[in-house]
Amino acid sequence: MKRHLVSTADLGRDDALLILDTAEELSQFSGRAVKKLPTLRGRTVVNLFFEDSTRTKTSFEVAEKRLSADVINFSAKGSSVSKGESLKDTALTLQAMGADAVVIRHHASGAPARLAGSDWLHGSVINAGDGTHEHPTQALLDAFTLRRHLNPGPGHDLAGRRVAIVGDVLHSRVARSNVHLLTTLGAEVVFVAPPTLLPIGIETWPCRVSYDLDSVLPEVDAVMMLRVQRERMNAAFFPTEREYSRRYGLDGTRLAKLPEHAVVMHPGPMVRGMEITAEVADSPRCTVVEQVANGVSVRMAVLYLLLGGAVFADGHADAPRTELQEAAQ
Amino acid sequence: MTTPSSPPRAPHQVLDATDIARVVTRIAHEIVERAKGAEDVVLLGIHTRGVHLARRLRAKLAQITGRDIPFGTLDITMYRDDLRLKPARALEHTEIPAEGIDGKLVILVDDVLFSGRTIRAALDALNDIGRPRAVRLAVLVDRGHRELPIRADYVGKNLPTSLREAVQVRLSESDGLDAVLLGDRDYAARSSQALAADPELPE
Amino acid sequence: MTTYLIRNAQILGGAPQDIHIVDGVFAAIGEDLDVQADIDIDAHGLVALPGLVDLHTHLREPGREDAETVLTGTRAAAMGGYTAVHAMANTFPVADSAGVVEQVWRLGRESGYCDVQPVGAVTVGLEGKQLAELGAMHDSAAGVRVFSDDGKCVDDAVIMRRALEYVKAFDGVIAQHAQEPRLTAGAQMNEGRVSGELGLGGWPAVAEESIIARDVLLAAHVGSRVHICHLSTAGSVEIVRWAKAKGWDVTAEVTPHHLLLTDELVRSYDPVYKVNPPLRTAADVEALRQALADGTIDAVATDHAPHPAEDKDCEWAAAAMGMVGLETALSVVQQTMVDTGLLNWEGVADRMSHRPARIGRLAGHGRPVSVGEPANLVLFDPAYRGVVNPDTFATRSRNSPYRGMDLPGRVHATFLRGEATVLAGELVER
Ligand SMILES: [Zn+2]
Numbered sequence: 001m002k003r004h005l006v007s008t009a010d011l012g013r014d015d016a017l018l019i020l021d022t023a024e025e026l027s028q029f030s031g032r033a034v035k036k037l038p039t040l041r042g043r044t045v046v047n048l049f050f051e052d053s054t055r056t057k058t059s060f061e062v063a064e065k066r067l068s069a070d071v072i073n074f075s076a077k078g079s080s081v082s083k084g085e086s087l088k089d090t091a092l093t094l095q096a097m098g099a100d101a102v103v104i105r106h107h108a109s110g111a112p113a114r115l116a117g118s119d120w121l122h123g124s125v126i127n128a129g130d131g132t133h134e135h136p137t138q139a140l141l142d143a144f145t146l147r148r149h150l151n152p153g154p155g156h157d158l159a160g161r162r163v164a165i166v167g168d169v170l171h172s173r174v175a176r177s178n179v180h181l182l183t184t185l186g187a188e189v190v191f192v193a194p195p196t197l198l199p200i201g202i203e204t205w206p207c208r209v210s211y212d213l214d215s216v217l218p219e220v221d222a223v224m225m226l227r228v229q230r231e232r233m234n235a236a237f238f239p240t241e242r243e244y245s246r247r248y249g250l251d252g253t254r255l256a257k258l259p260e261h262a263v264v265m266h267p268g269p270m271v272r273g274m275e276i277t278a279e280v281a282d283s284p285r286c287t288v289v290e291q292v293a294n295g296v297s298v299r300m301a302v303l304y305l306l307l308g309g310a311v312f313a314d315g316h317a318d319a320p321r322t323e324l325q326e327a328a329q
Numbered sequence: 330m331t332t333p334s335s336p337p338r339a340p341h342q343v344l345d346a347t348d349i350a351r352v353v354t355r356i357a358h359e360i361v362e363r364a365k366g367a368e369d370v371v372l373l374g375i376h377t378r379g380v381h382l383a384r385r386l387r388a389k390l391a392q393i394t395g396r397d398i399p400f401g402t403l404d405i406t407m408y409r410d411d412l413r414l415k416p417a418r419a420l421e422h423t424e425i426p427a428e429g430i431d432g433k434l435v436i437l438v439d440d441v442l443f444s445g446r447t448i449r450a451a452l453d454a455l456n457d458i459g460r461p462r463a464v465r466l467a468v469l470v471d472r473g474h475r476e477l478p479i480r481a482d483y484v485g486k487n488l489p490t491s492l493r494e495a496v497q498v499r500l501s502e503s504d505g506l507d508a509v510l511l512g513d514r515d516y517a518a519r520s521s522q523a524l525a526a527d528p529e530l531p532e
Numbered sequence: 533m534t535t536y537l538i539r540n541a542q543i544l545g546g547a548p549q550d551i552h553i554v555d556g557v558f559a560a561i562g563e564d565l566d567v568q569a570d571i572d573i574d575a576h577g578l579v580a581l582p583g584l585v586d587l588h589t590h591l592r593e594p595g596r597e598d599a600e601t602v603l604t605g606t607r608a609a610a611m612g613g614y615t616a617v618h619a620m621a622n623t624f625p626v627a628d629s630a631g632v633v634e635q636v637w638r639l640g641r642e643s644g645y646c647d648v649q650p651v652g653a654v655t656v657g658l659e660g661k662q663l664a665e666l667g668a669m670h671d672s673a674a675g676v677r678v679f680s681d682d683g684k685c686v687d688d689a690v691i692m693r694r695a696l697e698y699v700k701a702f703d704g705v706i707a708q709h710a711q712e713p714r715l716t717a718g719a720q721m722n723e724g725r726v727s728g729e730l731g732l733g734g735w736p737a738v739a740e741e742s743i744i745a746r747d748v749l750l751a752a753h754v755g756s757r758v759h760i761c762h763l764s765t766a767g768s769v770e771i772v773r774w775a776k777a778k779g780w781d782v783t784a785e786v787t788p789h790h791l792l793l794t795d796e797l798v799r800s801y802d803p804v805y806k807v808n809p810p811l812r813t814a815a816d817v818e819a820l821r822q823a824l825a826d827g828t829i830d831a832v833a834t835d836h837a838p839h840p841a842e843d844k845d846c847e848w849a850a851a852a853m854g855m856v857g858l859e860t861a862l863s864v865v866q867q868t869m870v871d872t873g874l875l876n877w878e879g880v881a882d883r884m885s886h887r888p889a890r891i892g893r894l895a896g897h898g899r900p901v902s903v904g905e906p907a908n909l910v911l912f913d914p915a916y917r918g919v920v921n922p923d924t925f926a927t928r929s930r931n932s933p934y935r936g937m938d939l940p941g942r943v944h945a946t947f948l949r950g951e952a953t954v955l956a957g958e959l960v961e962r
Contacts, residue, residue: 018419025404025420034457037407067407087847108849109720109731110801117800131849133731154422176731199728200736304407308417 003309004116004125005302008136008181013157016184020144021154023294023301029066030297040069043307046099048090049128050076050106055268056128056138059292060103063299069307072097087111091120099123101307109133124306132171138267139177141298142224143185145291149263150221159186164216166192166248167226167275168237170199174267175226179207192216194248196237197228213248217257224265225250225275241274251277255285263287340497340512343488349469349500349507352485353382356467357389359483364434369462371399371430375439375451376421379403381502382469383438399426403437408450425458435461436483440498442468445479470509472496533950535559537569541580541911543901545877551580553907556950561903573955575911578944581881583615583908585888585897587707587785588682588761588833589858591617591648593639594632595624600838600928602639605858606646608836608927610953612858613910613943614646616889616897617836621653622683628653628664630672637674644962645953649894652676654695654706658684663695670702677893680707682761683808685743687713692747696756703893705783707759708747710768711809715739720849722795722810730798732848735810737765744768748775748782757781759891762835764790764809766819773828783891785833786820788857788864793817793933803844803851804933807837824883825874831888834861838929856927863939866914871940896949907950916942926959 005011011019029035045064049057057073064071076090087106094102101124104112109131116125129135143158150161163182169175169191179189189207191198202209210216217223228248230241238244245251250264258264264276264286272278280286344352361367367390374383380402390398404421437451448466455464467483472490490496490511497510533555540548543561550565551558560567586609592600600608602619609617619636621627627636633650640648652669656662658681669676679699686692686708695706716739721727723734744760748771751758763769763784775782789807794814797805805811823829837854844851857864865884869875875883889898899905920939922932946954953960 022420025422026407028423029407032457036457038453039407039409039412087850088845106847108847110849111847113801114847117802131731173731176729200723200734201725201728204725205728305417308412 003306004112005136005306006112006116006125006127007134008139008177008184011136011181011184013184016140016143016181017155017157019140019298019301019305020147022305023140023144023297024154026300026304027294027297030293035066036068037066038068039304040064040067040307043069043100044072044098045069045101045103045303046072046074046094046097047128048074048076048094048102048104050104050111051129053105053129055292056105059295060128060299062296063303066296067300067303069303072099087114088118088120091115091118095121095123101126101303103128105129107131126302126306129173131173133173134177135173135267136177136181137295137299137302138174139181140302141291141295142174142178142265142267143181144294144298145265145287146182146187146222146263148294149287150261157185158182161187161221162190162219163187164190164192164220164223165226166213166223166250168197168228168232169193169202169226170197171229171232172226178224179205183207190216190220192248194238194244197232213254214257217254218259220258220262222263222265223250223258224267225270226267227269227271228275230271230274245274249275249277250280252279255280255283258285265291268292338513340495340510342508343511344470344486344509346507349485349509352469353385354389356483356485357386357393360386360390360436360467361393367394367396367398369433371401371426371433371435371461373401373403373435373437373451373455375437375447376402376404377503378498378500379437379439381500382440382467384502386438386467399428399433401425403451403454405447405450405454408453410446410450430455430459430461432460432462434463434465436465436467438467440469440500441496442466442471442479442481442484443474443496445475445477448479449477469498470496534571534952535569536571536573536947536950536952537565537567538573538575538580538911541575541578542877543580544881545579548576551901551909553909553947553950556907558901558903558905558907561901571952573911573945575944577915578911578913579877580901581613581877581910581912582885582899582901583897583910583946583948584613584862584884585892585894586614586617586834586836586858586861587678587759587831587888587892588787588835589617589619590622590835590837590854591619591636592623592838594635598840598928602636602648603643603645604926604928605836605838606640606643606648607959608856608858608925609646610946610948611926611943611959612834612860613862613912613946614858615908615910615946615948616647616649616894617858618649618651618678618892620682621651621680622658626653626657627651628656628658630665630668630674633669633674633676634672644948645959646948647897649678649892650674650676651682651707652679654679654681654686655691660684660686660688660691663691663698666695666699666704667702670704677702677704678707678759678891679704680709680761682707682709685709685711685713687743689746689750693750693754696751696758697754700756705757705759705891707761708743709761710740710743710747712739712743715742719810721798721806722812724795724813726795726798730801732798737767737812737816740765740809741767741771744771748772748780751782752778752780757783760784762787762790762809762833763820763823763829764812764816766816769819769823769828773823776828783830783887784828785831785888786824786829787835788832788861788868789855789933790820791817791824791832791868792864797933801848803846803848804855804931804935806848806851806853807835807855808853821868821872821874824869825879830883830891832861832865832884833888834858836927837931838927839931840929844931854931856922856925856929856932858927859925860920860932860934860939862910862912862943863941864934866941867939870914907947909947910943911945912941913944914941916940918942
């Protein structure tokens with residue numbers, strides 16, 4: 001039974017569509033003068049960030065506040081908490097505070113899975129990015145954005161759409177979450193990267209792999225550029241920044257090779273001049289800003305559904321209907 | 330307290346299609362009468378069956394007044410006070426007429442009025458959307474047992490019930506036929522058909 | 533000294549025989565022995581094996597007594613059927629001098645549960661830069677013959693060459709922890725399908741295999757013997773098989789956990805499965821079993837690596853590497869090798885007693901169960917079935933990957949030079 005969101009691999013098609021449809025409805029509310037909803041009044045949501053991430057943290061915080069949750073920010077970066085052993089102690093503290101949900105960002109792959117699988121705390125665990133493992137809400141907002149552009153409408157999936165994910169797949173939690181989710185939604189994923197930046201065993205993933213960006217561009221409905229850290233160069237993943245952007249960067253010329261309707265996505269923060277030129281980043285086909293707005297709606301949907309007792313995949317809601325519920329009707 | 334050992338009663342019909350049509354017509358006339366020609370009326374149907382009823386009212390009002398009455402839909406899920414008690418569910422579409430509700434006479438439409446909690450949630454939702462001149466409530470059935478100081482302005486039928494009973498409203502738009510049924514809650518709970526026809530017991 | 537008469541024990545799995553132990557040696561062996569003893573043991577259904585010898589044990593003392601001490605570690609060893617263990621050098625301070633190895637050796641003698649043969653560090657502080665005083669450690673009371681920087685690889689080819697050559701003077705052996713450090717920087721688990729999916733830093737098989745290949749060639753070149761610690765990949769097996777076919781003096785060990793567990797377990801992110809070398813794939817497990825069966829791999833060695841709870845009760849990346857294994861080794865070997873028909877009990881005695889003792893040049897251990905030999909013996913009940921509960925272990929630590937698993941067999945009794953250290957499945961307090 002999953003009352004957590006640790007990996008998009010745990011989401012079935014119906015779960016994923018429920019989240020996207022809910023987010024679509026909730027996105028309406030962001031257009032109103034009064035954006036706040038009373039839904040999570042009295043619920044405590046903790047943002048537990050062991051790693052800096054202004055964007056993700058802000059997005060979650062906005063989502064939590066729009067749902068009227070009590071928000072506690074627990075920044076573990078740099079404090080004594082950043083040392084490994086204390087994940088457990090931190091969790092016990094949060095449990096004592098009565099956290100109904102913990103949004104966790106951690107530099108170690110698997111830390112959210114560890115929290116969710118432990119008896120250290122009882123609230124829902126929402127993975128806000130763990131090491132080089134997963135970042136499920138990012139994938140959900142990417143899917144949400146893609147659906148709006150490629151197949152809008154409640155209940156719609158991404159069947160038959162083709163998405164290229166380009167760049168440092170090896171170190172990317174966004175790529176891992178996206179390959180599961182997009183595949184679940186019926187899309188075809190093509191990873192494009194130099195062989196050094198693809199994980200061993202990728203041939204078993206539900207995706208295609210290409211080393212040649214130019215040949216892939218004309219046949220995709222969307223291209224998602226992953227951030228490439230310059231420091232990777234020092235570990236010989238690629239020779240120089242210049243060579244990387246020449247072979248795998250998205251510039252105006254390459255943009256022109258995309259089909260008319262195709263969009264350019266980026267999870268941010270962008271490294272302009274590396275994986276994407278300013279010209280492309282600022283073009284109307286680039287959905288970066290839109291993705292940020294969509295992130296809030298998607299995170300609201302996840303929080304609402306998890307705290308409301310929805311159970312993703314292989315399970316059913318915890319509480320059977322009780323006398324109390326009957327009386328409350 | 331255990332219930333008596335007699336088997337739960339099968340639901341019986343309290344209103345049929347003709348009754349429902351008559352009731353909708355009557356309420357439409359009452360609205361025109363009391364709201365002075367329904368000049369500034371906005372109809373807001375509460376999901377799911379309130380929306381069907383509001384659509385029917387709107388058609389009836391159009392017949393009577395010759396005008397198109399602004400119409401919208403309201404999903405109150407995010408305003409429920411029982412999130413801890415019932416699993417989260419998919420949201421229905423909330424759609425407010427383009428002209429908004431500020432200064433308007435909003436008539437909320439729902440199928441069954443019971444505890445009043447749904448209407449409480451709807452009023453909260455309205456509060457976040459705008460500032461109507463006044464809010465009225467129209468329901469097909471008022472079954473009593475209010476838990477909040479809320480009453481309906483337009484009632485299709487007052488139906489005295491016991492808490493052990495369940496009211497099931499069926500409308501052709503979602504259920505294939507028009508009917509209001511009254512039966513034992515236990516029966517409704519046991520009958521998978523009844524559940525399939527009405528997964529959420531009214532209100 | 534207490535005398536024992538063991539009735540109807542199946543020596544190496546053979547026909548039931550009685551074993552009479554007097555004054556630390558096997559005094560008589562045969563059917564229906566007509567002798568008297570202080571203690572009679574009914575060994576009906578039990579297999580008798582020579583006392584087990586572990587080439588690879590981390591006893592943690594000195595320095596990490598919170599994880600294990602020589603006393604708790606040797607009690608665990610006795611419970612596992614061991615009569616001798618090689619204590620690895622990565623203690624605090626490192627066992628890189630005569631003083632430290634003698635201290636460990638003496639603590640072992642005092643414990644009385646199991647002989648402790650210290651392993652000396654190859655390089656000072658395990659830093660891989662300067663040879664430790666190998667000769668002094670050999671000449672000390674501890675009489676060190678096995679040298680290892682285990683936990684770290686002697687990755688400098690020149691240092692490795694010199695060490696291999698140098699220990700020839702006193703018939704020593706270098707036990708290499710084969711892990712190319714550059715290829716394993718930040719590595720968290722076996723590199724393969726699972727690591728890619730989990731986003732955990734990959735630990736490629738080639739990081740182990742390339743070092744083994746280099747070292748067997750070095751050993752051949754300088755005419756030394758080399759021992760490879762905890763072989764974990766099918767490729768490593770191939771290299772060792774090739775080296776042995778050449779007639780080179782290469783030996784190798786495998787751990788029980790690499791005979792049973794695979795990297796699929798890491799999907800739980802439970803650090804109890806975090807170990808060095810990492811758990812590999814099912815194909816590797818199969819290759820290791822075959823190699824142990826055909827003798828390419830000489831010995832089962834536990835790599836018993838106790839860690840306190842807090843070093844495992846955390847996220848994967850922060851967790852310590854290692855598993856306890858002394859008390860489950862024989863059961864795992866029964867399950868993976870005996871019950872599968874790959875090895876009979878004679879083979880088990882060879883891989884867990886004779887050959888490890890031979891590799892460590894350990895006198896008095898790994899001897900046959902025959903009259904006049906030192907009475908180092910384990911009585912093992914292969915019919916026993918039970919669920920592993922590490923909370924009952926004699927080791928100080930609880931980091932067993934087998935918790936909750938059904939494993940066959942149980943040590944019924946262990947004898948160290950004629951004295952019982954374990955009787956009826958319980959430690960004999962002394
Ligand atoms: Zn080692």
